[in-house]
Amino acid sequence: MMKQPEPWQTAEIPGPAKALVISKPEVIVGIIRSAKRPVLVVGPQSADRKVGNEKQIDQLIRIAEAGGIPIVATSRTVAEFSERNYKPVSWMPAVDIANRLRDPEWTGAEEKGQHDLAILTGMQYHVEWLLLSGLKHFGGKLKTISLDRFYQPHASWSFPNISQEEWEQSLAAIQNGLRRSS
Amino acid sequence: MQLKVDELRTDIGLFKNLEITVGRVYEEAWSEKIGPTPFPSVVDLREWDLRLLERYKPFYMPFCDLCCLCTMGKCDLTKQKRGACGLDMAGQQSRIVLIAACIGASTHTAHARHLVEHLIGKYGRDHPIDMGQNVQVEAPIIRTVCGIRPKALGDLEDVLDYIESQMTQLLAATHTGQEASNVDFESKVLHAGMLDHTAMEVADIAQISSMGLPKADPDAPLAEIGFGSVDISKPTILVIGHNVVPAGAIMDYIDSQKLYGQTEVAGICCTAHDLTRYNPKAKIVGPLSWQLRFIRSGLPDLIVLDEQCIRTDTVIEAQKIKAPVIVTSDKNCAGLANRTADDVEQIVADLVSGKTPGVLILNPEKAGEAAVRAARDVAPKRRKFKSIPNQEEISAIAKKCSGCGECRRACPNDLLIPEAMAQAAKGNSTPLSELLTDCIGCARCESACPNGIAVHSLIVSSAGKSLSQERYKIRVGRGGIQDVEIRNVGSPIVLGEIPGVVAFVGCSNYPHGGREIVEMAEEFIKRRFIVTSSGCAAMSVAMHTNEEGKNIYEAYPGAFDAGCFSNVGSCVANSHIAGAAIKIASIFAKRSLRGNYEEIADYVLNRVGAVGVAWGAMSQKAASIASGCWRLGVPVVVGPHGMKYRRMLLGRKDRADDWYVYDARTGNKTYVGPAPEHLFYAAETKEEAMVMIAKLCMRPNDTSKGRAIKLTHYIDLHKRLFSTLPDDIHLFVRRATDIPITMKAEIEQVLAQKGWKEQDIPDPTLLSRLIRGRKE
Numbered sequence: 001m002m003k004q005p006e007p008w009q010t011a012e013i014p015g016p017a018k019a020l021v022i023s024k025p026e027v028i029v030g031i032i033r034s035a036k037r038p039v040l041v042v043g044p045q046s047a048d049r050k051v052g053n054e055k056q057i058d059q060l061i062r063i064a065e066a067g068g069i070p071i072v073a074t075s076r077t078v079a080e081f082s083e084r085n086y087k088p089v090s091w092m093p094a095v096d097i098a099n100r101l102r103d104p105e106w107t108g109a110e111e112k113g114q115h116d117l118a119i120l121t122g123m124q125y126h127v128e129w130l131l132l133s134g135l136k137h138f139g140g141k142l143k144t145i146s147l148d149r150f151y152q153p154h155a156s157w158s159f160p161n162i163s164q165e166e167w168e169q170s171l172a173a174i175q176n177g178l179r180r181s182s
Numbered sequence: 183m184q185l186k187v188d189e190l191r192t193d194i195g196l197f198k199n200l201e202i203t204v205g206r207v208y209e210e211a212w213s214e215k216i217g218p219t220p221f222p223s224v225v226d227l228r229e230w231d232l233r234l235l236e237r238y239k240p241f242y243m244p245f246c247d248l249c250c251l252c253t254m255g256k257c258d259l260t261k262q263k264r265g266a267c268g269l270d271m272a273g274q275q276s277r278i279v280l281i282a283a284c285i286g287a288s289t290h291t292a293h294a295r296h297l298v299e300h301l302i303g304k305y306g307r308d309h310p311i312d313m314g315q316n317v318q319v320e321a322p323i324i325r326t327v328c329g330i331r332p333k334a335l336g337d338l339e340d341v342l343d344y345i346e347s348q349m350t351q352l353l354a355a356t357h358t359g360q361e362a363s364n365v366d367f368e369s370k371v372l373h374a375g376m377l378d379h380t381a382m383e384v385a386d387i388a389q390i391s392s393m394g395l396p397k398a399d400p401d402a403p404l405a406e407i408g409f410g411s412v413d414i415s416k417p418t419i420l421v422i423g424h425n426v427v428p429a430g431a432i433m434d435y436i437d438s439q440k441l442y443g444q445t446e447v448a449g450i451c452c453t454a455h456d457l458t459r460y461n462p463k464a465k466i467v468g469p470l471s472w473q474l475r476f477i478r479s480g481l482p483d484l485i486v487l488d489e490q491c492i493r494t495d496t497v498i499e500a501q502k503i504k505a506p507v508i509v510t511s512d513k514n515c516a517g518l519a520n521r522t523a524d525d526v527e528q529i530v531a532d533l534v535s536g537k538t539p540g541v542l543i544l545n546p547e548k549a550g551e552a553a554v555r556a557a558r559d560v561a562p563k564r565r566k567f568k569s570i571p572n573q574e575e576i577s578a579i580a581k582k583c584s585g586c587g588e589c590r591r592a593c594p595n596d597l598l599i600p601e602a603m604a605q606a607a608k609g610n611s612t613p614l615s616e617l618l619t620d621c622i623g624c625a626r627c628e629s630a631c632p633n634g635i636a637v638h639s640l641i642v643s644s645a646g647k648s649l650s651q652e653r654y655k656i657r658v659g660r661g662g663i664q665d666v667e668i669r670n671v672g673s674p675i676v677l678g679e680i681p682g683v684v685a686f687v688g689c690s691n692y693p694h695g696g697r698e699i700v701e702m703a704e705e706f707i708k709r710r711f712i713v714t715s716s717g718c719a720a721m722s723v724a725m726h727t728n729e730e731g732k733n734i735y736e737a738y739p740g741a742f743d744a745g746c747f748s749n750v751g752s753c754v755a756n757s758h759i760a761g762a763a764i765k766i767a768s769i770f771a772k773r774s775l776r777g778n779y780e781e782i783a784d785y786v787l788n789r790v791g792a793v794g795v796a797w798g799a800m801s802q803k804a805a806s807i808a809s810g811c812w813r814l815g816v817p818v819v820v821g822p823h824g825m826k827y828r829r830m831l832l833g834r835k836d837r838a839d840d841w842y843v844y845d846a847r848t849g850n851k852t853y854v855g856p857a858p859e860h861l862f863y864a865a866e867t868k869e870e871a872m873v874m875i876a877k878l879c880m881r882p883n884d885t886s887k888g889r890a891i892k893l894t895h896y897i898d899l900h901k902r903l904f905s906t907l908p909d910d911i912h913l914f915v916r917r918a919t920d921i922p923i924t925m926k927a928e929i930e931q932v933l934a935q936k937g938w939k940e941q942d943i944p945d946p947t948l949l950s951r952l953i954r955g956r957k958e
Contacts, residue, residue, distance in 0.1 A: 010591045010630065015247025017260045044867055075866040079905035091904070093874070094866055095825070099241045099832045106836075124693070125596060127866055130825045134243035137261055137271050 659751020678888015
């Protein structure tokens with residue numbers, strides 16, 4: 001598969017403002033570390049997607065713990081977390097968390113203040129694409145990262161379309177990088 | 183305009199009780215007092231809209247950063263930049279939503295206009311409106327919006343005149359340099375939606391009153407649905423679209439020529455619905471996503487198109503299977519010669535010989551005769567010639583696949599086509615066949631394939647056996663809801679004891695096939711909600727059976743009642759679902775409907791726990807139908823593809839100030855909790871949708887008993903599907919008596935943690951003019 005900053009769904013051309021490509025996972029670690037209040041928004045496909053011998057959601061729990069990042073689960077994902085004895089700080093529909101993230105007066109998932117970085121993953125491609133578009137245009141100073149395998153042009157930063165192997169290696173590197181820097 | 187003068191002294195004499203009326207005089211015998219907004223203008227209901235939009239704020243998710251609508255553009259509107267005309271992204275997105283709603287509403291209006299003109303031509307302007315013996319409130323939407331009671335077909339022309347003039351105003355507002363505010367664009371969207379509901383009601387009551395369609399009949403007959411229900415040994419005519427008049431003429435011609443049993447007529451989409459309402463001997467193939475698979479399978483000998491949601495490459499596809507096409511609508515001439523004035527004999531000869539791939543015939547009777555005669559002559563020649571490969575050819579074709587993945591990248595449902603293709607190349611076509619369940623039939627995979635592989639055809643061919651076994655029953659569209667049914671359920675709905683009305687409507691752009699609709703519908707039927715449906719959704723629910731081999735229509739009664747499942751009919755029959763909510767206000771609560779839209783919408787929003795679910799919504803018509811629901815106070819849930827409407831209307835349960843209403847008894851402002859929480863909302867999964875549907879049925883007016891019942895369903899579904907208690911229970915418990923008894927201990931614990939306090943249950947309204955004991 002070619003590494004190119006093209007939307008995964010061919011027709012979803014965004015316009016002038018496109019996501020910067022994540023060339024090295026260390027960049028993501030640095031961005032997360034420099035954020036004051038990051039939040040990880042996790043959708044239901046994270047429980048279906050394989051990462052090595054486990055599911056993506058299992059690795060996301062470790063990433064969140066390593067980075068001290070609160071998780072907001074969308075849709076039925078809260079049940080998947082529950083099965084793993086992990087309680088996200090909040091769960092709500094995907095459109096609700098996006099709608100709150102664009103509101104400067106929202107006090108955040110932990111009620112400590114609005115987030116300055118939202119990391120999205122585990123949703124259907126077009127769902128995440130549209131949420132990121134809403135946040136790009138109406139999210140003010142909020143920055144966004146997509147941790148999915150496919151390029152999300154409306155994010156601030158996204159992987160390009162990469163192979164499963166590269167994706168798994170990148171997620172592992174982010175987890176390790178956050179753990180080392182904690 | 184009406185002018186009343188008690189006493190007027192003039193040079194020519196003294197006039198007492200003088201009344202002067204300018205314009206059309208509508209009936210005087212109606213005891214209901216005329217309300218404040220008969221035939222409302224674009225701005226007459228703006229204040230109501232602004233109230234809704236203040237609580238349910240738009241959240242926009244643009245498709246792209248640009249506006250491309252005028253020659254000053256393209257303009258980059260990223261992050262609230264303004265374009266050359268001065269509009270920002272919020273304005274542009276709301277403008278796009280308004281354009282979509284105008285497209286949808288004008289489509290139903292044009293459909294209604296054609297039907298009314300045709301039926302007046304056939305039966306006369308004085309032909310009576312007759313919706314059935316137990317239906318006194320014959321046109322609840324028209325009564326509420328226009329302030330008139332239509333008695334005859336001719337009265338419907340006046341309603342259409344009004345709608346068309348308003349639609350022109352709305353569309354004009356979308357021109358460059360017109361409306362400047364996104365909120366005002368949104369208000370106009372709601373106006374378009376209300377007009378759309380009115381137009382749909384016009385269309386359906388016209389055809390019900392004139393064409394012998396079931397009249398509010400819960401026991402409407404069963405018809406056959408599915409690929410396998412069509413007897414392809416006979417000459418087969420396929421009708422596609424939404425306007426039943428030409429398809430009805432086909433059935434009439436078959437009847438007149440005594441050809442029943444010798445010619446098969448099957449339909450796709452809403453024409454099929456209405457054709458089985460007209461004559462249940464017709465068959466339904468399936469929803470709109472069944473078009474390509476049925477045509478390419480070679481089963482139709484002739485295809486008749488009318489209007490709306492038809493694949494625009496049908497003539498091309500029909501040529502591949504050597505089936506002629508007759509188009510019958512001025513909205514879709516398909517580039518074909520207009521043969522309306524020609525002799526039927528000559529038209530049939532040209533179609534049968536293949537001299538022309540198709541014709542345009544705008545006279546329905548002539549189209550009906552030509553269709554039957556041509557189909558019967560063509561059938562022996564083409565012998566069900568198909569354009570999909572044989573099972574044996576699948577592997578060879580699949581070997582041409584280079585595995586580039588372009589098909590998957592073009593697929594709206596991200597189906598794993600390359601993997602299935604690789605298996606097919608090795609001789610295992612099972613993975614390919616399994617894709618059909620989730621396939622929406624768009625064939626974008628084929629357009630994307632650089633090797634020219636007809637991917638959709640391969641999928642259809644590999645699933646051929648299961649397709650041919652599709653054979654089910656569907657209860658044909660019943661039409662309206664009887665007044666007596668409303669009388670029976672009005673009180674338990676408003677008090678909350680029937681936990682809600684859930685309407686599964688809309689198109690078949692599903693994320694995971696139609697089975698999710700069945701699962702959701704059955705869940706709420708078993709919970710004794712009132713469950714109703716229309717359009718493609720009403721077809722999809724028929725195509726799955728339970729352990730006993732019964733589908734939903736065979737397993738549950740067709741009444742508008744708790745634990746039942748009704749099919750009202752085609753798209754335009756959606757008006758009966760909105761109409762039922764309005765009839766509750768009229769028949770149960772004795773509210774005056776006449777030109778009284780705002781009060782009725784306020785009633786529905788605060789008291790009628792109804793939710794629309796358009797799980798596969800695709801079209802602009804679905805957008806306008808939803809818009810009409812929003813203005814009426816009925817929330818709409820869409821599936822994940824519905825996010826592509828690019829705008830949600832979302833409440834914020836965390837902002838207490840948004841959830842105050844007036845207590846009409848005292849004028850006090852009272853917190854009622856986020857009920858209903860959203861007006862337009864997209865769910866990612868069916869589990870999420872089910873939880874939200876139960877929640878959105880809660881209304882401020884629920885009695886404690888009713889609220890306890892509704893909470894039971896919401897909490898139970900949340901626990902089962904999300905494996906945890908909801909985190910917002912405290913927002914919906916107003917008094918201790920609201921707590922479901924079986925969940926008392928755990929809920930009391932939650933309430934204690936949240937510092938919950940008892941609240942009043944008001945007589946809720948958002949309209950200060952409805953306060954009886956005024957305090958402000």
